[in-house]
């Protein structure tokens with residue numbers, strides 16, 4: 042990953058270096074009129090992230106100047122989102138409404154300077170007088186009121202003596218300014234409404250442009266970061282502060298691009314409509330892009346933070362592919378969660394030559410996940426498999442159970458179909474099968490070749506669970522309205538069957554259901570008696586096919602696109618590669634899937650393997666880093682080759698470099714085409730594993746962070762990651778993470 046800084050951080054650093062500010066203070070200023078969404082998450086990451094990186098502060102401020110739509114339940118949701126993402130606003134939540142008295146005083150000061158006046162034109166006239174982009178505006182006749190007249194009227198406005206719309210307070214700037222926003226902008230308007238916090242104290246409310254800059258100033262904000270649509274408001278921001286002569290620290294506004302994601306809507310107004318019309322179950326519906334929705338669905342805060350980090354901060358608006366967010370969650374869960382078996386659409390299989398029962402021991406994690414643990418898996422003569430995993434008349438390339446083709450039951454035995462039982466209508470209701478006693482997983486001497494392994498559960502011990510399969514809420518890439526809703530965005534399966542350990546042992550809340558996807562125990566509806574699981578994300582991007590359609594695909598064409606869950610069948614070649622990757626080479630199913638389905642990648646992979654036989658290591662680099670580069674380029678168009686990738690992985694394998702550094706080296710390889718060995722030598726990136734060098738660095742980090750040491754000792758074990766991170770950072774990523782982990786844990790004991 043490149044270490045380059047975004048333009049906001051560059052600016053903050055310049056301002057600190059030049060001495061313009063001693064300390065940086067930012068704020069996250071939502072209006073509490075809806076639940077925060079992923080766009081807000083981005084803003085939270087930027088504001089709180091900058092404060093954290095430069096040891097400053099970030100306030101959480103409710104920008105509550107529009108009393109009609111605001112509510113404390115939104116305040117709570119906003120606090121919850123910030124906390125869930127792991128940030129801390131130090132002290133109290135701030136409210137613009139708390140500054141109303143102070144803001145009133147600033148308005149009076151402007152009136153006294155002759156810089157603001159009470160205008161009594163109608164709303165319509167005000168609009169008319171403003172002029173157009175090509176035509177100067179015209180000043181209201183009321184602009185000539187004396188200071189005394191203005192003060193008296195403004196006070197009476199405050200006291201509630203006038204009806205809504207009778208008067209407004211305006212800044213006296215320039216009715217012919219080329220920036221239309223500067224044509225005597227409104228500062229206050231009359232509104233006889235109840236404010237959820239301020240009650241009925243106020244009959245006038247400040248406008249955003251007046252309240253925001255002053256709230257920033259009152260709080261000592263240095264960098265006021267907002268989205269691009271406020272670019273033209275920056276002139277007012279500066280005018281208000283400068284005219285009032287407010288200095289040190291004087292905040293400045295900086296704009297960045299809003300985050301947009303395809304297949305969803307992001308404006309709070311549109312989200313509110315979905316909630317109010319009952320088209321979703323609430324603000325926390327797992328299909329919504331709200332933080333509450335992601336949380337309920339099972340997304341992890343880490344995945345959201347990684348996503349925000351990966352998309353970066355830009356100055357131009359753009360649309361991010363939701364697949365990138367889905368990738369981030371998959372990528373996070375892949376290394377964390379236990380693998381278990383769940384059958385969504387059960388088909389009974391009776392194994393006629395098996396007697397009694399036994400308990401198998403099955404690991405929760407695949408080999409390439411550095412976690413330990415296993416569960417007891419009951420096996421008996423009556424089991425259930427996925428209905429899809431048996432076909433009587435299979436098409437070519439179907440590698441699961443058929444009357445002619447045996448299959449492996451994952452972690453157990455190979456079975457062969459003996460008889461297909463049907464009901465009167467001809468539906469298959471049961472399979473009679475035989476198992477092969479000498480084919481037990483781990484000690485298979487049967488010599489039988491199978492092409493895949495499928496999930497199953499034992500009938501007696503399996504638990505019934507409800508599974509909620511979520512898909513994209515909109516079927517259109519850039520949805521315009523409710524007509525674009527995806528009618529199949531939620532499918533509820535009431536009678537899925539799951540292996541008992543998941544419910545009884547509860548090794549985790551999130552799981553990979555083998556071959557199905559990632560799932561999360563619903564935090565609200567789940568109980569041991571009635572377990573409910575939400576699908577977080579599938580194992581692969583099943584919408585990716587869409588991108589292969591011709592650019593100008595018509596709407597009817599795009600409708601044929603597959604929806605998650607219905608996995609496109611692999612070709613015969615792809616399937617046999619997949620089976621080899623899973624079986625012989627021990628790749629996890631996701632990586633195997635990515636490689637097997639893409640001839641360019643599998644070709645690249647196999648060739649790299651011939652240079653250095655490290656199947657899992659090379660597969661990971663090819664399925665991630667290399668895949669990214671080969672998305673839009675051919676193998677002969679990139680500067681690196683299979684041999685270099687093999688060399689890169691070899692250096693990781695023999696611990697010359699860490700995986701983190703490997704990523705950095707890869708970035709360099711893309712650009713320069715230089716060999717990884719040369720890059721590592723030239724840049725001195727060799728991994729440091731010597732405790733004598735790492736030890737003192739850890740000591741320094743520990744001395745510098747006494748509060749965190751205390752919190753860790755008090756039981757906040759999550760902070761281990763913080764310390765390890767700091768040490769890695771201090772060594773430019775060169776320290777051997779394994780060694781650092783061990784040493785830090787030892788030193789903090």
Ligand code: ATP
Nearest residue numbers: 070071072080081083084267268299300307308309
């Ligand atoms: P919406 O238009 O979705 O209702 P908003 O801009 O009105 O959002 P606010 O509550 O005013 O929402 O926003 C709080 C902060 O979050 C602001 O600083 C705003 O710039 C930022 N923000 C809101 N939406 C996005 C987005 N899509 N991408 C990045 N930042 C955003």
Ligand code: MG
Nearest residue numbers: 071072104309
């Ligand atoms: Mg807003």
